[in-house]
Structures are given as C-alpha cells and as structure tokens.
Amino acid sequence: MSKLEDLLARKGALLADGATGTNLFDMGLVSGDAPELWNVEEPEKIKALHQSFVDAGADIILTNTFGCNRHRLKLHNAQDRVSELNIAAVRLAREVADCVDRDVLIGGSIGPTGELFQPLGALSYEDAVAAFREQMEALVEGGVDILWVETMSAVEEMKAAAEAAKGLDVPLVITASFDTAGKTMMGLAPKGLGDLQSQFACRPVAIGSNCGVGASDLLAAIMDITEAHPDAIVVAKANCGIPQIRGDEVVYTGTPDLMAKYTHIALDAGARIIGGCCGTSPVHLTAMREALDTHHAGRRPTLDEVITDIGPLVSPPNREADAARAEGDGAGRRRGRRRS
Template sequence: MQNPIDALLAEKGVLLADGATGTNLFAMGLQSGEAPELWNETAPEKIEALHRGFIDAGADIILTNSFGGTRHRLKLHNAQDRVYELNRKAAEIARRVADRAGRRVIVAGSVGPTGELLQPLGALSYEDAVDAFAEQIEGLKAGGAEVAWIETMSAPDEIRAAAEAAIRVGLPYTYTGSFDTAGRTMMGLAPKDIHAVAEGLAEKPVAVGANCGVGAPDILAALLDMTDARPEATVIVKGNCGVPEFRGTEVHYSGTPEIMADYARLAVDSGARIIGGCCGTSFAHLAAMRAAIDGHAKAHRPTVEEIETRVGPMRNKPASQSGAATAGRRERRRARG
C-alpha cells in the first residue's frame, strides 16, 4: 500500500493536519442532532468551503466529512443503507478541493467509532465491526481518500477492527485515541500503550496518536507518554482548542490563536510529527499553528510543568498517576470537532 504521509514527512519534517469539522459546520448552519455526513449530498458547497478554509490556512492533511459514516451511526438518521455513497461523496469533495490547492495536500478518510460496544461488553461482534468499517472505507477509497484516518477511539478492539478493515480494503491507516478519562481513554487505554494496539496485523499503521480529549495541556501530556514509549514512531496530536464554555446557549472554546500556536510549538518539541486541531479549532487558529510550526526550530523536550505554565493547567492527572480506569462504561456518542 502506498504511504503518502511518509513521503510528505520526508519533504517537510512536520505536517499540519486540519482543524474542527463539527464546530465549523455548526457555524455554517448545521443543527444539533443533524448528521454532518448528509451535507455531502445536500450542501456540498459548505463542505468544500470547510476544506478550502483549512487548506488556505496551511493544512497539509484534510479529513473527509465522514466521522460518523458507519452504518451504526448513520442508522440514527435512517441512512444506514447509504454508507458507501455518502463516504464516497465525502472523499470526492475533499479530493476536488485538495487537487486545486496548488501544492500537495493529503486527503485522509475520517473514520470515527461506531458508538457501539464490542462483545463481550456489548452486542457488536468484532467481525461485524470489521465489516462495518470496511463498508465505510470502501466508499472513502472510491472517492479518492489516500489513507484511512481512524480517530477519537476509546476501545483497543475497535481500533483493531477499523485497522483490519483498512488493510482489507487496501488503504494505509493511522489511528488516534481520545485520552479524556483520567489521562486514559474511556475504556482504559493509556497513551503509552497506543502503539501496541495494532501489533500482529498484516500491515502496520502509518502513524498513531491522540485527538480530541479535554484541551491542549492534557493532550500534550499524553503526547509525552507516547513519544517516550516509542521515540521512533510517527505520532499524531490533534487537540481541542481549549475547553468548551457556554455563553448563553452557544458553546465557545477557550483557546486563542496564540495559545494554539504555542501548543503547536510544544507539540513539535514533544516529538509529534503530525499536528492539528480538533473541537473548536477554526481557520484562524490553524493559520496561527502553521506560522508557529514554520517559524519554530525544535527545542528541548518540555516537562508537564512547563506545558501547564505555557498553555494552562491540566484538567486530569496524567495516566501514570491515575491508576487503572474503569472499563465497561458505555462510550459516548461523540461527533468530532
């Protein structure tokens, strides 16, 4: 399988991934409870504008509008029989915008969790999970996605199922966990253990890492654990733009472009090779991150204390201090961004 990420990393050293999908689509008129994936058909011009905004801000990697694109998520909107076409259209839109960029931009097919628990904790079998992910990834590949971008995961078995599906379909893959529960994923996976999740599969991941979570300081602490555990690995970090704050009925994120720029510098110093933003990250935030990465020479590896001094206090203890997390709780049905 061709690996576009390694080729671009060899050229640029550090890559900038895009920012939030959901937050920016809500600003464009998406309603709460509405499936963003349906906009690939009903409002493709808005999805094009999203991708174009991130490319104009300097993104090297854009993620398709397909986070909830499995049959299990789409059934909530009576669209479970349209998995292939909605994912294909998501990739086609991103591919079309990337091809007009005037420079190399990688189209990554966003693959989020099913929202179901795998056996024995839930009803979904591992084999059925692989089939569901493969159905989605087939559509993404047909539309022009170059890599399966498995993200916001909590359960190791679900990560493996999605990875196995990508291998079956013939796409290279990355995966990221969301370390939002006492420094671990909701199902108890610690950052240092992220690398081992796909061991034994026929193809290795292109990159692994973390996304979403509870803000820049916490995800940077997780990054330190991941790069310390396997310094040679290509590690992704795609953190939220601060923490959400309610202002009346609207949700705002506390991160400023200046904070996100410093987060990007700290991510480089902590060993990340692919850096982006998740919930709340706008075009302006991403442009500040682009400038920060371009203007920064890798410096000393920061401590957690230095991270807190520069980008704010952690909201959780690091995984190494949190003890074993309680598994078996039902995963939240999150929408990326």
C-alpha cells in the same frame, strides 16, 4: 512509500486541518442532525470548509465522514447510504485539494461505530470489522490518500478498524482520545496505544491522540507516547483550548496565540503531524501554520512547562489508583506463581 510518508520525508512535519463539526455548526448545521448528509445536501458548504483549511496552510484535510458508518447513520435512517455519502465526501475534498499548486493529502475520517462491544453491548467484533470495511472501501473508491481512524477509546474497536484496513493498500492512521484521567474512556493509557501497534492486523503508519478534554491533556498523552515509542510517527490533534459550557453552547477557550504555542510544544514533544480538533477554526490554523514554519527545535518540554504555557490539566491521571491497581495485579501474579 505512501504519499503520507513521502510528504513527511520532504517536509519533516505536517499540518492537519481543524474542526469539522464545530465549524459546520457556525455554517448552519443544527445539533442532532447528521453532518455527513451535508455531503449531498450542502456540498458547497463542505467544500468551503475544506478550502478555508487549505487556504490556512493545511497539508492534510479530513473528509466529512466521522460518523459515516452504518451504525451511526441508522440514527438518521441513512444506514443504506454509507457508500454514497463517503464517496461524495472524498470527491468534495479532492475537488479542493486538486486545485492548489502544492501537495494536500485527503484523510478519510473514520470515527467509532457508536456501539458497545459484546458483552457490554450488542456489537460483535465481526460486525465491527464489516462496518469499518464497508466505510473504508467507499473512502478508497472515492480516492483518499489516508485511512484516518480517530477518537478511538476501546482496544477492540481499534483492532477491528485495523483488520478492516488490511489489504486496502492505503496508509492507516489511528488516534485515540485520552479524556478520562489520562486514559481513554475504556482504560487505555497513551503508552498502551504504541504497544498495540504490533497487534494490529494492519500496522498504522502513524498513531497519536485527538480531541479529548484540553490541549494540555493531549500534549501530556503525546509526551507519553513519544517517550515510550520515540521512532513512531505521532499525531497531535487537540481541541482548541478547554471546552466550557456557557448556557446551551460549548465554547472553546483557545486563542490563535495559544494554538501556536501548542504547535511549538507538540513539535518539541516529538509529534510530526499536528492539527486541531473541536473549536479549531481556520484562523487558529493559520497561526499554527506560521508556528510550524518558523519553529526552531528546542528541548523536550516538561509537563510543568506545558501547564504553564497552555493551561492546567482538565482530567489529570490518577497516579494513586494506577499504582494500587498495578500492585494488585502484581500480587495476583505472585499468588498465581505460588499456586503453580
């Protein structure tokens, strides 16, 4: 049993941390700069962010390595520093986690490559596996407890990440962003993520959703996953409310009270690892910790209740288009059978 599974067995549900990027912007990071470079340029600020989440009660903190693969780093002429920056990130998180008298796990954050796969783009499946493997090996060398693949959209990219994780003997988590009419940008539905588990070269210990367009939309995705796959360990890591553009800034509308309500609903919806993504500060996470610790299990929520308590869906599923597509697929299959 991995450390993650052991801690889940002992505690029942775990609190993951909050946002990395939006909190680093508040600490002076400039838009367009690579936050991963701060692992060596501003290490005390990275440690301070981790410490703030641990102080708020996080059971899992994620490394500052979301874009720390060769393809994203080449935008900053740092593609040759993958190992250095990932190992540095883990060591900063480990210095914080090892100084508390409870178990805090380190998740190595692994985001998308930022490239389109062939034939839409230039990235081959093999190149994606190599890039993920390079980053994962550095994270494992640094000492992560979990390989935390997040904000995924394309099935091919998730499969490449899972293949890269094979044989590294560290539990894998995969979360997707269902931000386009209830699906990922590349058309994967929440239920489909659960269906993919058996197709991954390295089966994830946990699956779920992060980021997206709003907490209500993420909860809807989580409910779809847990309904179709009730035995799965499911992660819910929503943005702090709904992002709004105000001038040249993106502001997240979630209050600590709203994120506490989101935590209660996520637990009743079947999630077992709950955290916050963009806009989630240590103050929000403190409220979420209290909600998790005081939660009394209730009945499974309905989507109407989610909307009432958390807010409207920002990008609701297009049921008519899905039904028409399904009907078209069915007609094609029927025609195919007649031809045979």
